[in-house]
Amino acid sequence: MADSLGTIYAELRLRLDQFKQDIQTASTEIKELKNNVSDNMSAMSTVGGALKDVGKSMSKYVTAPIVAAGTASVYTFMQFEEAMAQVKAVGGMTSDELQRMTDLAMEMGAKTKFSAREAANAMYELVKLGFDANEMMTALPATMDLAAAGDVGLAEAAVIVAQSMNMFGESASQTTRYADVFAKAAAMGALDVTTLGEALSYAGPSAAAMGYSLEETAAALAVFSDAGIDSTRAGSTFEALMRDMKKNAMENGGALTFLGKAGEEVAISMYDANGKIRPLVDIVRDLEIATEGMTDAQRDAALANVANTQGLRGLNVLLGKGADYLQTYTDEIYNSSGAGDEMARIMQDNLAGSL
Numbered sequence: 001m002a003d004s005l006g007t008i009y010a011e012l013r014l015r016l017d018q019f020k021q022d023i024q025t026a027s028t029e030i031k032e033l034k035n036n037v038s039d040n041m042s043a044m045s046t047v048g049g050a051l052k053d054v055g056k057s058m059s060k061y062v063t064a065p066i067v068a069a070g071t072a073s074v075y076t077f078m079q080f081e082e083a084m085a086q087v088k089a090v091g092g093m094t095s096d097e098l099q100r101m102t103d104l105a106m107e108m109g110a111k112t113k114f115s116a117r118e119a120a121n122a123m124y125e126l127v128k129l130g131f132d133a134n135e136m137m138t139a140l141p142a143t144m145d146l147a148a149a150g151d152v153g154l155a156e157a158a159v160i161v162a163q164s165m166n167m168f169g170e171s172a173s174q175t176t177r178y179a180d181v182f183a184k185a186a187a188m189g190a191l192d193v194t195t196l197g198e199a200l201s202y203a204g205p206s207a208a209a210m211g212y213s214l215e216e217t218a219a220a221l222a223v224f225s226d227a228g229i230d231s232t233r234a235g236s237t238f239e240a241l242m243r244d245m246k247k248n249a250m251e252n253g254g255a256l257t258f259l260g261k262a263g264e265e266v267a268i269s270m271y272d273a274n275g276k277i278r279p280l281v282d283i284v285r286d287l288e289i290a291t292e293g294m295t296d297a298q299r300d301a302a303l304a305n306v307a308n309t310q311g312l313r314g315l316n317v318l319l320g321k322g323a324d325y326l327q328t329y330t331d332e333i334y335n336s337s338g339a340g341d342e343m344a345r346i347m348q349d350n351l352a353g354s355l
Contacts, residue, residue, distance in 0.1 A: 080105070083120035091127040101133060104140060112144055113348055114154045119144075122158040129162040135172030142340060146179035149343035150186055150193030160197035167204035168214055176340070181214050183343050184336035188329060189222030195231040196221060202235025206242040211277040215336075219329040220280060220318065227317040240311035245270065245283075248306055256287070258302040266290050266302070281330055285323035287315075 084105070088098045101123055109116030122143060126136050139161070147157035161178050165171075170178065186193045199221045200214075207217040217238065224234040248256050255267040268286045272278055287306070291299050307315050318326060 080117040080120050083117060083124055087120065087123045087127050090124065091132065093133055097133040101136060104137060108140065108144060113148060114144060118154045122147075122154045125155050125158040126162055129159070129166060131162065131172060138172045139175040142176040142179040145340040145344040146182055146193065148347050149179075149183040149340050151347065152193050157193065160193065160200075164197065164200050164204060164214065167200065168208045177337070178214060179340040180336040180338065181218055181333055183340040184333050185218040185222050187339070187343065188332060190225035190228075191222060191230055191234070195225070195234075198231045199225075199235035199238070202232055203238035203242075204235075206239040210242050210246065212242075212280060215333045216280050216330060219326060219333050220314075222329050222333075223321050223326055224314060224317055227321065229314070229317065237310055237314040241307055241314040242311075244307035244311035256283070256306050258290075258305040259298075260290060260302070261294050261298060279330075281323055281326045284318050284326055288319055288323050291319070 084098065084102055087093065087101060091097075093101070105119035105123065106116045108114060108119040119140065122140060123136050126139055126143075131139060139158075143158045143161055144154060146152075146161060147154045150157065152160075157179075161175060161182065164182075165174060165178055182193050182196060185191065185196055191199065196218065200217065203217055203221060204214075207214075220238055221234045224230070224237060229237055245256060249270040252267065254271050255269045257265060257267045260266040268283060268290060270278060270283065287303075291302055294302065303312055303315060303319075306312075
């Protein structure tokens, strides 16, 4: 019996020890599982956070810009439609004419550095200055060339060209010529497109009234600018010189009169045999010859009979630079055909222009 109890006890003890060992093993495995779960949960949390950050970045750098771009596009198109509506309202255009102008603006926006909205704004400036649909179709491409060549805004270029053409009584068919003259003159003298336009706002009406062309006027303004008289001062100086010369000539039978080196009366005709104003460069050349060899006092006295203080300043610049200098500028500006287109292509032949 004792043997049986001992055997039973030994068996129970063995099983108990095995059970305790199994418990310890299970406990260790549970602990390891817990740690693994904790680590995995942390990893899952990290992944979740990363995905959240990705979502934020997608919203900030992808979704938001797409939404912003779409909003901007809608706003830009609304501005374009508004500008075209203004063109129609001011110009009194038919629906067919408006469609033609809309198509042209969009075409120019696709082919040039300027947007369709900028083209529409330029059309608005042109129509305010009296251009009809057909005239704008003719004027816009040349105006765009000038804007690109002179690095000015398209609407500004449209105003400058249209106002100048109105001053000299030109039709829209001359837009390309005017754009070329502006581009060439701005490339030669110290004036740029904007300041030449400002100078012409003063000089243009007087020049046109005298019978001078845009080319002759622009050449004289370019010479003034080389001597430091630019922008509106150049224009007002030219205006004063025209006024004074005309007054002197009208008081003396159509000639500029003064005393020569030997005290003789000198008369330089302002007009040709047909009563047309002589080229400015020819008048300057005659004055240059007539005053050659005079003392400063004689020269000052002679020219004071031709022009007053402000106009005399311009006359002195023209004589100081010389008739040949003015002739060179005049000839080059008269030969400016294609200058606007050529300079525009050069200015846009770079990455910024292409974009």
